[in-house]
Amino acid sequence: MPGTFCLVLHSHLPWLPGHGVWPLGEEWLSQAWAESYVPLVAELDSLAAEGHxxxxxxxxxxxxxxxxxxxxxxxxxxxxxxxSQQRARELGFDADPVRRAAATREYAAAGRVERLLAIRWSGGGSPVLRSLRDAGVVELLGGPAAHPFLPLLLPEVAALALESGLSDSTWRLGERPRGIWSPECGWALSLAPAFSAAGVGHFVVDEQLVRDAGGHPHAAWRVKGTDVVAVPRDLDVTNLVWSSRTGYPAAAAYRDFHAREEFTGIRLWAVGRGHDGSPAPYDTDAASAQVDRDVAHFVDAVRARLEQAHAATGGPALVVAAYDTELFGHWWHEGPTFLGRALRALRANDIRVDTLENALARDDGRHVAGELELGAGSWGAGKDFSVWDGPAVAQIADENLWMQHRWLALVERERSAGRVGNRRPDLDQLLMTLWNALSSDWAFLVSRGQSVDYALRRAQEHRADFHRLAQLVEDQDAAGALDETRRQARHDWTFPALDARLRPR
Structure with a gap:
């Protein structure tokens, strides 16, 4: 095929330890870990064992x-x-044979995850990620510390957030990533100096951003005046999975995410309904057959898109599909299986599948079509910044700006006074708290009307912690600042290697 297909997965959750358990909080992490990250890595391990x-x-x-x-x-x-395994065991005593069969299936599935956690994940996430990268199975992207929406940060703070995140990735994984995921695919021209200084080679943007700048989504584009490459995601291909209305996960045979058994919480039913309108029992064989049909459709769609792009441009086409990782497994139970089968089928049909970094270097860089002066945008609703600074979240945006100004002023005073020669636990914690406060998740949840109370509370708690500790530092109350640092660290010691003396490149 005249071109390359790249699959990009963006894995993210805000900081959750110490901030509630259920229905929001630590259980959110456990669900994504057990239902998405573990099965995805298992698929990648299988692909690696086959030589992919x-x-x-x-x-x-x-x-x-x-x-x-x-x-x-x-x-x-x-x-x-x-x-989860115990709940499945309890359901296994049900008189209904359909429920007993589901209990057996869920009990076995939980057992597999339990074994993989105990063996593959015994050292945490970093050894898993590093092994996949070192074996050449995946390219790992970096990003800013706690997923702030970069275009709304002051330039100095955006540069510091990026350097903090890339330094943390280097500390955990032993190698500084060249590519990044800019949170929410956010971009503004003011970010160009920070990206260049940090050594960012490439990042993903929304297709519309490239189109608005006069380009097309069938290639990557160098940001004008820099060596940084913006890679657009192809919406036509991405939406085959991504669309909530017409995407593959809406197929009747797949397991319904929302409907749960009353007492155990186990998902017993399929998306579709029976002839009488009642929920249809979930059938693994029917779901597997649906995966095969969707994989065949996906392969045909990618092939057609590559051919169409090649015909339009006359050069090798680049088609990029980008998704949140948590869609696969957590929201769409069959998602990891789909990914594994799709990647195998694409290659079996002579479609080149590669990482972004390899694709951009291939064919003497022909996948980079030229330079564009990219305007501002995101992948949020409206493709602008309104999800993070619109009327519903204006207070969050204003408070975030004030915290950034206070941080910069505080650190400058401490440096001028000669008080940052040695590492300062209070300043380290203050910067960690700032990053958690600036997370894009709080405004996103509020704007989308999802878990609004939780999001507002989290944003307020981090802001209050930041200002409390900042005041103690400004008052030069060393003992009080140390006590407050210890208190915050009990639940928000997010980045143990973070050094507040860090300066952007």
Whole structure:
């Protein structure tokens, strides 16, 4: 085929340890870990064992990597899976044979996850990620520390967030990533100096951003005046899975995410309904057959898109599909199986599958079509910044700006006074708290009307912690600042290697 297909997965959750358990909080992490990350890695391990290399580009945000390495969360996710297995065991005593069959299936599935956590994941997430990268199976993307929406940060703070995140990835994985995932695919021209200085080679943007700048989505584009390459995701191909209305996960045969058994919480039913309108029992054989049909359709669609792009441009086409990792397994139970079969089928049909980094270097860089002066945008609703600074979240945006100004002023005073020669636990914690406060998740959840109370509370708690500790530092109350640092560290010691003396490149 005249071109390359790249699959990009963006893995992210905000910092959750110490901030509630259920229905939001640590259980959110356990669900994604057990239902998405473990089965996805199992698929990648199977592909690797078959000899596949360079199968996809995997972004794991530094804040998620920190949670996958967190000693207590590593223990608690195993407990969570064990409880899931126990609930399946209880359902196994039901008089209904359909429910008993589902209990057997879910009990076995939880047992497999339990074994993989105990063996493959015993050292946390970093050894898993590093092994996949070192074996040449995936390219790992980096990113800013705790997933802030970069275009709304002050330039100095955006540069510091990026350097903090890339430094953390280097500390955990032994290598500084060249590519990054800019949170929410956010971009503004003001970010160009920070990206260049940090050595960013490439990042993913929304297709519309490239089109608005006069380009097309069938190639990557160098940001004008820099060596940084923007890679657009192809919406036509991405939406085959991504669309909530017409995407593959909406097929009747797949397991319904929302409907649960009343007492155990086990998902017994398929998306479709019976002739009488009642929920249809989930059938693994029917779901597997549907996966095969969707894989065949996906392969045909990628082939057609590559041919169409080649005909339009006359050169080798680049087609990039980018998704949240948690879609596969957690939201779409059959998702990891689909990914594994799709990657195998694409290559079996002579479609080149590669990582972003390899694709950009291939054919003397012919996948980079030229330079574009990219305007501002995101992959959020409206393709603008309104999800993170619109009327519903204006207060969050204003408070975030004030915290950034206070941080910069505080650190400058401490430096001018000669008080940052040695590492300062209070400043380290203050910067960690700032990153958690600036997470894009809080405004996103509020704007989308999802878990609004939780999001507002989290944003307020981190802001209050930041200002409390900042005031103690400004008052030169060393003892009080140290006590407050210890208190915050008990639940928000997110980046143990973070050094507040860090300066952007």
């Amino acid at each position: 290399r360079d199968v996809l580009t995997l972004g794991v945000t530094p804040v998620l990597a920190a949670q996958l390495d967190h000693p207590r969360m590593r223990r608690d996710v195993g407990t969570w899976v064990g409880l």
